[in-house]
Amino acid sequence: MVKILSIKVGIIGAGPAGMASALYLKRSGLDPVLLEKSAPGGQVVSTFAVENYLGFNEINGADLSLKMFDQMNYHKIEYKTFDIKDIIKKDSKFIVTNGNDKLEFDKIIIASGKRRRKLNLAKEEKLKGISYCAVCDGTFYKNKDVAIVGGGDSALTEAIYLSNICSKVYLIVRNEVRAKESIFEKVKAIKNIEILKGEVSELVGINNLEKIILNDNTSLDILGLFISIGGIPNNEFINSLNLDLNQGYIKTNEKMETSEKGVFAVGDIRDKEYYQIATAINDGVIAALSIAEEE
Ligand SMILES: Cc1cc2nc3c(=O)[nH]c(=O)nc-3n(C[C@H](O)[C@H](O)[C@H](O)COP(=O)(O)OP(=O)(O)OC[C@H]3O[C@@H](n4cnc5c(N)ncnc54)[C@H](O)[C@@H]3O)c2cc1C
Structure with a gap:
């Protein structure tokens, strides 16, 4: 059965891009829901030291992720552990499913990031350096x-x-x-x-x-x-949508709108030049403000 929630925007992924969107949507009076399959923070969680994010000379990635997530809790932003398998457009709504449960949203922000392409050599995961x-x-x-x-x-x-x-x-x-x-x-x-x-x-x-x-x-x-042999976009759940892609990365306009009306894409899943925490946050903020402006 489809559960109707009193929310409008489903955000797929709680990395920096997704969390930035959630913060700006919430502060604009909308009700975002962060849907995350793993832990909040995305790629930042596994970053040893971040030295190029404003406000911190150096911060461990896990600590930075925690600070970002604290801010979500401070603003009482709804967070669900949910591994999205499919998004289906039904009339003007979007049904998001993990295979068992379904959630319904008016708009979707895809902030699912990417994972690194590896050499797949022994010790690659283990060695410092x-x-x-x-x-x-x-x-x-x-x-x-x-x-x-x-x-x-x-x-x-x-x-x-x-x-x-x-x-x-x-x-x-x-x-x-x-x-x-x-x-x-x-x-x-x-x-x-x-x-x-x-x-x-x-x-x-x-x-x-x-x-x-x-x-x-x-x-x-x-x-x-x-x-530096490329990344793999986390896009396995988008097949039912009509999205323009470039090598698996979602194309958007400057408002972060995709080719599917009502669907936005932000952060590392987006087809763009620079993949950083600051640029992910930039995208997240723009998508949220674009949505807030429409409401
Ligand atoms: C080793 C490393 C070090 C880095 N160091 C820096 C640095 O020092 N400074 C800097 O600015 N940038 C750094 N970056 C880049 C930075 O981490 C990324 O640009 C940034 O995290 C992108 O944010 P994002 O929210 O778009 O995506 P991500 O951080 O990738 O987050 C995406 C989230 O979506 C979730 N997700 C994916 N698929 C699904 C699904 N089907 N259902 C639900 N959830 C899903 C993932 O679990 C993840 O939590 C580094 C990256 C790496 C890999």
Whole structure:
């Protein structure tokens, strides 16, 4: 049976984007419900140290997530543990289901983020020194040797970023560099970036990464390995909706509206250039204000 709640906006995902939407909707007099399959905070929960979020010189990701979630509780924002499997549009309403229960909303904000694409090597989860975000963690490797895996725009941009901090940056590209020519030219001109063709086949170290071995048996003594081979958007539940996508990421306009009327997308699930906590919050705020303006 469909349970009719006195709410209007269902927010899928309680990462920074979803929580920002919830806060602004609630303060605009609307009743948002945060639907989260795991724990509030999203990718931030597993971030060792956040050093680029305004207001904190450095904060552990789990602590930052907790502070964000405290704010949800302070504003009495409804939160449900709910693993969304499908969203069905029925007339002008949206029925969200986890396979058993159904919830009905007038509008939906998709804030389900992304998960990292991994190399799937032994010790990848365990060793300190493996990162998926150069902007976030690069500073921990000041004047040290590091490597970055990937051949796209992001990997090359991150290599340039790291070259200003680290003494040496190995850029490991599996096949060809796929980045824009302008970025590639910049990389080629930087003295402390060395491009190597190959694949990482082994991560060596006990607690901290000490070296990596490539598939041609070359070994590189590095303390940091940055993996920039893309993310996987958490979009498994959107098939019943008519959403425009770019490689799985949801396209929106500047108001965060998707191609399906009444559905908004914010944060890392959105097709955009920069994926950060601040940009996720920016999207969340804009979606909420767009909805509040319509009401
Ligand atoms: C290792 C790492 C370090 C980082 N460090 C920094 C940093 O220092 N500074 C910075 O600005 N950014 C950093 N980032 C990026 C930042 O964490 C993300 O840009 C930000 O978390 C995106 O927020 P979001 O709310 O869009 O998505 P997410 O944080 O991905 O949250 C999405 C939420 O949706 C939930 N969800 C997904 N599918 C479903 C479903 N079917 N049903 C219900 N819930 C669902 C997920 O469980 C998750 O909680 C880092 C990222 C990583 C991976």
